[in-house]
Amino acid sequence: MMTEDLLAAEPSPVHERQAPHVDAPTYARMYRQSVTDPEAFWGQEGKRIDWIRPYTRVKNTSFEPGNVDIRWFEDGTLNVSANCIDRHLETRGDQVAIIWEPDDPEKDAAQHITYRELHRNVCKMANVLKGLGVEKGDRVVIYLPMIPEAAYAMLACARIGAIHSIVFAGFSPDALGARINGCGAKLVITADYAPRGGRETKLKSNTDTALLHCDDHVQCLVVKRTGAQTTWTAQDHDCNALMAEASAECPAEEIGAEDPLFILYTSGSTGQPKGVVHSSGGYLVYAAMTHQITFDYHDGDIYWCTADVGWVTGHSYIVYGPLANGGTTVMFEGVPTYPDAGRFWEVCDKHKVTQFYTAPTAIRALMGAGKEWVEKYDLSSLRILGSVGEPINPEAWNWYNDVVGKGRCPIVDTFWQTETGGHMLTPLPGATKLKPGAAQQPFFGVQPVVLEPTSGEVIEGNGVEGVLCIKDSWPGQMRTVWGDHERFEKTYFSDYKGYYFSGDGCRRDEDGDYWITGRVDDVINVSGHRMGTAEVESALVAHEKVAEAAVVGYPHEIKGQGIYAYVTLMDGEEPSDALRKELEVWVRSEIGPIAKPDLIQWAPGLPKTRSGKIMRRILRKIAEDDFGALGDTSTLADPSVVDDLIANRMNRA
Numbered sequence: 001m002m003t004e005d006l007l008a009a010e011p012s013p014v015h016e017r018q019a020p021h022v023d024a025p026t027y028a029r030m031y032r033q034s035v036t037d038p039e040a041f042w043g044q045e046g047k048r049i050d051w052i053r054p055y056t057r058v059k060n061t062s063f064e065p066g067n068v069d070i071r072w073f074e075d076g077t078l079n080v081s082a083n084c085i086d087r088h089l090e091t092r093g094d095q096v097a098i099i100w101e102p103d104d105p106e107k108d109a110a111q112h113i114t115y116r117e118l119h120r121n122v123c124k125m126a127n128v129l130k131g132l133g134v135e136k137g138d139r140v141v142i143y144l145p146m147i148p149e150a151a152y153a154m155l156a157c158a159r160i161g162a163i164h165s166i167v168f169a170g171f172s173p174d175a176l177g178a179r180i181n182g183c184g185a186k187l188v189i190t191a192d193y194a195p196r197g198g199r200e201t202k203l204k205s206n207t208d209t210a211l212l213h214c215d216d217h218v219q220c221l222v223v224k225r226t227g228a229q230t231t232w233t234a235q236d237h238d239c240n241a242l243m244a245e246a247s248a249e250c251p252a253e254e255i256g257a258e259d260p261l262f263i264l265y266t267s268g269s270t271g272q273p274k275g276v277v278h279s280s281g282g283y284l285v286y287a288a289m290t291h292q293i294t295f296d297y298h299d300g301d302i303y304w305c306t307a308d309v310g311w312v313t314g315h316s317y318i319v320y321g322p323l324a325n326g327g328t329t330v331m332f333e334g335v336p337t338y339p340d341a342g343r344f345w346e347v348c349d350k351h352k353v354t355q356f357y358t359a360p361t362a363i364r365a366l367m368g369a370g371k372e373w374v375e376k377y378d379l380s381s382l383r384i385l386g387s388v389g390e391p392i393n394p395e396a397w398n399w400y401n402d403v404v405g406k407g408r409c410p411i412v413d414t415f416w417q418t419e420t421g422g423h424m425l426t427p428l429p430g431a432t433k434l435k436p437g438a439a440q441q442p443f444f445g446v447q448p449v450v451l452e453p454t455s456g457e458v459i460e461g462n463g464v465e466g467v468l469c470i471k472d473s474w475p476g477q478m479r480t481v482w483g484d485h486e487r488f489e490k491t492y493f494s495d496y497k498g499y500y501f502s503g504d505g506c507r508r509d510e511d512g513d514y515w516i517t518g519r520v521d522d523v524i525n526v527s528g529h530r531m532g533t534a535e536v537e538s539a540l541v542a543h544e545k546v547a548e549a550a551v552v553g554y555p556h557e558i559k560g561q562g563i564y565a566y567v568t569l570m571d572g573e574e575p576s577d578a579l580r581k582e583l584e585v586w587v588r589s590e591i592g593p594i595a596k597p598d599l600i601q602w603a604p605g606l607p608k609t610r611s612g613k614i615m616r617r618i619l620r621k622i623a624e625d626d627f628g629a630l631g632d633t634s635t636l637a638d639p640s641v642v643d644d645l646i647a648n649r650m651n652r653a
């Protein structure tokens with residue numbers, strides 16, 4: 001629970017060596033300019049990256065219904081890979097670009113990859129892609145563990161103008177296949193195995209299964225991560241062997257600012273994940289700027305974001321942002337609790353990490369393991385801590401602040417989305433007086449508005465709550481849904497006309513600080529990962545014994561939200577623990593382990609309106625154990641089903 005003394009928390013000291021990039025007066029001045037004269041502001045900020053042909057037009061954007069069109073720096077050309085690598089060679093060729101930390105420190109050694117080595121490897125990989133017929137505009141799916149080759153593959157695509165679409169290595173063959181087909185990929189880059197937390201995912205075998213449902217022409221490039229035995233077919237190419245032979249020089253293509261850099265599929269409130277499309281120019285400017293300012297990144301810092309490149313956080317804040325800034329970025333293959341619950345802190349100590357960016361779910365899990373794991377290590381290099389993915393509860397915030405940051409590292413609680421490309425609301429170290437649990441202030445160029453959910457009226461003033469929308473475009477914003485611009489407009493610009501709708505609820509407190517209250521649509525947030533309830537439902541009903549299913553979120557101590565499924569079986573099928581297990585395994589194989597329901601309740605019937613709509617509000621309340629407040633149930637076709645569901649609700653202990 002929120003208390004007054006938490007709200008009064010002072011900002012921690014920021015920097016002992018150098019002044020922060022932005023202090024409070026600078027923030028106020030720059031923010032004002034960014035929203036009153038975006039052309040001038042971004043016209044200047046756009047220069048933080050190198051352009052082949054400089055832009056003359058900065059902003060050309062419209063949120064107008066039926067005509068949503070977003071362009072930034074539209075007549076400029078650039079190459080993202082050259083911005084992340086080549087332009088640093090002269091001044092920092094021997095500086096470490098990527099520190100790779102393996103899953104199991106006993107089995108593998110860490111790697112330090114300099115900018116010069118990165119250049120060599122990315123050029124080689126780009127030449128391998130070209131050799132396989134990949135051309136500008138082609139799509140390449142990347143399904144890799146957190147190994148340097150994942151970054152090489154991203155940057156190699158960017159170098160030749162191919163569009164990458166990364167599929168998280170925890171996704172199932174079905175999910176992978178759907179994404180390969182969804183963007184019409186020419187090539188899949190995968191590995192033999194993905195070691196993680198001491199276990200191994202069979203990526204190559206998953207890819208084989210996925211490719212059974214794809215066009216015969218899709219080729220497969222395989223990185224040998226463990227080198228263990230795998231199947232090998234005519235479509236497969238050995239990445240290590242091809243890279244060894246490939247030339248280490250590959251010119252960087254000239255790419256239009258608005259040409260897509262990548263597609264990333266993300267869950268929405270309807271069944272099918274959407275292919276979020278990001279641009280090259282605007283995206284890179286925004287990723288670079290947010291990385292530098294939010295984390296107060298300075299030369300010589302060692303920055304670590306614990307995300308996976310399968311999520312947007314890994315795109316913007318492991319690869320593109322840090323490398324565009326000539327930074328040193330840590331890439332971690334493992335999990336927070338392997339070999340033990342001290343792993344994060346051991347890595348911070350070992351590499352002298354200065355900025356550490358993780359998710360509340362990890363903090364809660366490590367908080368549970370006890371502070372002795374943290375205290376074993378020297379964390380004096382840390383200067384700034386970050387949080388992302390879901391609201392951070394004040395208990396976790398305080399533990400992070402006290403035990404990890406020793407009260408001297410500002411915590412940046414960054415609110416943003418796959419769709420936004422970079423941070424939207426966040427405190428800035430050295431500029432913002434921190435409040436545990438609040439995302440606080442808009443980043444430059446971001447104009448948040450709070451709307452009344454049903455009327456869509458703008459709510460002015462402070463001490464108010466509603467849905468979070470954004471009034472005007474920012475350079476990192478997604479441009480479209482791959483192959484379906486209409487869906488883009490419908491999802492983000494139709495509920496509240498003239499605004500970008502985030503799908504989140506929020507509160508603006510008495511000081512004007514923003515607090516995200518969570519999704520207002522049928523998207524749940526499990527361990528910081530977005531899951532559409534409709535996706536899990538359609539996986540469940542695809543099982544032959546399931547007649548109907550409804551999925552909702554419920555509060556989960558570690559994951560933030562857990563997945564609660566109500567399942568109605570086909571006539572003649574009997575509920576059993578074995579069937580429950582079978583359904584869990586089924587959903588894992590349909591979508592991936594992150595979608596496995598935590599609780600499955602057998603529901604002889606679901607509460608429906610007379611028109612047949614499932615009343616999720618009621619199911620949510622029951623799952624939350626809050627059935628004293630079910631609200632009006634009089635419109636239900638059969639109110640008695642509710643009593644049965646309450647009586648048989650799952651024990652969450």
Ligand code: 6R9
Nearest residue numbers: 388389390391413414415416417418516530
């Ligand atoms: C970057 C990322 C986006 C959803 C978003 C919101 C939640 C993310 C948050 C946060 C509160 C924060 N979210 N950061 N909620 N405070 N600091 O997570 O992207 O996977 O697309 O998820 O995550 O609900 O709408 P994505």
